[in-house]
Amino acid sequence: MDKNLSQTRLKKLETRKGARRSSEIQNEVLDALNQGKIESINLVEWLAIDMPILLHNVLTEIGLENQVQTLYHQSLKLKNEGVMKRLKGIGELLFNAFENDEYCFTIFETLVNHPSDMVRGWMAFYIAANHHLYLSDRLEIMRRFAEDSSMSVRECAWLSLRPYLVEDLTTSFQLLIPWVQGQDPNIRRCAVEATRPRGVWCKHIPTLKKNPEHGLTLLEFVRSDSSKYVQRSVGNWLNDASKSRPDWVINTCMRWQEESPTKETNWIIKHGLRTLNKKAIQ
Numbered sequence: 115m116d117k118n119l120s121q122t123r124l125k126k127l128e129t130r131k132g133a134r135r136s137s138e139i140q141n142e143v144l145d146a147l148n149q150g151k152i153e154s155i156n157l158v159e160w161l162a163i164d165m166p167i168l169l170h171n172v173l174t175e176i177g178l179e180n181q182v183q184t185l186y187h188q189s190l191k192l193k194n195e196g197v198m199k200r201l202k203g204i205g206e207l208l209f210n211a212f213e214n215d216e217y218c219f220t221i222f223e224t225l226v227n228h229p230s231d232m233v234r235g236w237m238a239f240y241i242a243a244n245h246h247l248y249l250s251d252r253l254e255i256m257r258r259f260a261e262d263s264s265m266s267v268r269e270c271a272w273l274s275l276r277p278y279l280v281e282d283l284t285t286s287f288q289l290l291i292p293w294v295q296g297q298d299p300n301i302r303r304c305a306v307e308a309t310r311p312r313g314v315w316c317k318h319i320p321t322l323k324k325n326p327e328h329g330l331t332l333l334e335f336v337r338s339d340s341s342k343y344v345q346r347s348v349g350n351w352l353n354d355a356s357k358s359r360p361d362w363v364i365n366t367c368m369r370w371q372e373e374s375p376t377k378e379t380n381w382i383i384k385h386g387l388r389t390l391n392k393k394a395i396q
Contacts, residue, residue, distance in 0.1 A: 150175065150230035153264055160266050163232050165200050166190050172233055176224050181211055198315050201232075201270060205239025213244070231264035238267065242274035249278055253289055260293075260304035268300055272308035273316055279308055280319055287331040294332045299341035305332055306347040312354040326355035326362055337370050338378045345378060349385025356390050363387070 139162055146152045147163050150172045154160035166189040173182045185207055192203040208225070212218045226237045238259040241252065252275070259271035279286040286309070293305035307313070309329060311322040322329055329351060336348050356363040367383045 147230070147232075150228060150233055152229060153231040154266065160232065161197060165204060165232070166193065168230065168232060169204060172225070172228065172230065176221070178221070185211055198273065201235055202239045202242065202274075205236045205241075205274075206243040208236060209240045209243035226258065231262075231266045234259070234262060234264065234267045235270035238270035238274045242277070249282070249285065250289055252278055253293075257301065261298050261300045268304065269315075272304045275304075276308050276313070276316055280321075283309075283319075283321060283328060287328065290332055291335070294335040299339070299344050302336055302339065302341070303344045303347045306336060306344065306351055310347075310351050310354050312357065322355070323358040326359050329355070330366070337382060338374045338376045339382075340378060342381075345382050346385065349382045349388075352382070352386025353389050356386065360390055363390070 139159060143152070143159070144162060147154060147159060148167045148171065150168055154163065166186055169189050170182055170186045173179075173185060188207050189200075189204055192200045195203065212221050215221065222237065222240070225233055225240075228234055238256065241247075241255055241259075247255070256271055256275055259267055259274075262268055262271070279290075290305040290309070294302050296302060309319070309322065309332065311326055311329075312318050333348060333351060336344055339345050339348065352363050352367070363386060367387060370379050371383060
């Protein structure tokens with residue numbers, strides 16, 4: 115891809131004047147995205163990617179011509195599904211195709227390190243398609259996706275982990291404690307985001323909607339986190355809980371305000387109480 119065009123896209127991103135609609139994406143950029151030559155730089159570009167075309171191009175590029183047509187036609191069956199079902203579906207297609215291949219590890223590593231953030235996102239769901247992993251092993255593998263430089267891949271990380279975490283929340287919270295204690299804010303944020311009672315683009319967790327106090331196993335470690343990325347996720351966690359347990363959220367925020375009177379905690383509290391405050395004003 116032309117170097118000047120890449121610099122123009124990044125400059126637009128920095129000034130927040132990038133494409134707001136898919137029709138605003140330059141043809142050269144869209145072609146490069148569909149060929150897997152570049153990462154998307156915003157949600158509009160990411161959603162504009164034609165997944166079957168990208169899959170066809172990427173598999174051809176890495177020399178898997180024998181599987182290209184079969185997987186391409188299978189991916190076309192997902193075209194009318196939502197974006198998350200398409201991501202998950204292609205991850206499953208890839209896992210089923212290469213799970214027993216003698217070069218499965220090489221194929222996996224090639225795709226995990228691919229320039230396209232969409233391709234790397236597929237591979238998070240490739241791991242999700244393997245139902246035989248211990249949760250501890252699953253978490254260890256998923257760290258590379260949770261700390262990815264692309265936000266879209268980080269979203270795929272927690273979304274692919276969430277169904278397995280829900281199966282045993284007590285064990286999951288214990289295994290995630292080192293994540294919220296870690297140095298990387300992306301890892302801390304993944305642990306919080308994956309366990310939100312309601313979340314985005316995912317099923318709710320009834321147990322945490324009813325008994326959000328279980329979440330304190332993780333939230334206490336990040337109630338005054340230095341990263342705004344993590345703070346926003348913690349605030350969203352509280353806001354989720356406030357829709358079913360406003361009493362618990364209010365009491366937790368009051369306690370945090372007393373025990374942790376920092377600007378970071380205050381920002382989290384304000385963000386976490388926004389739905390309740392909006393209702394109070396009305």
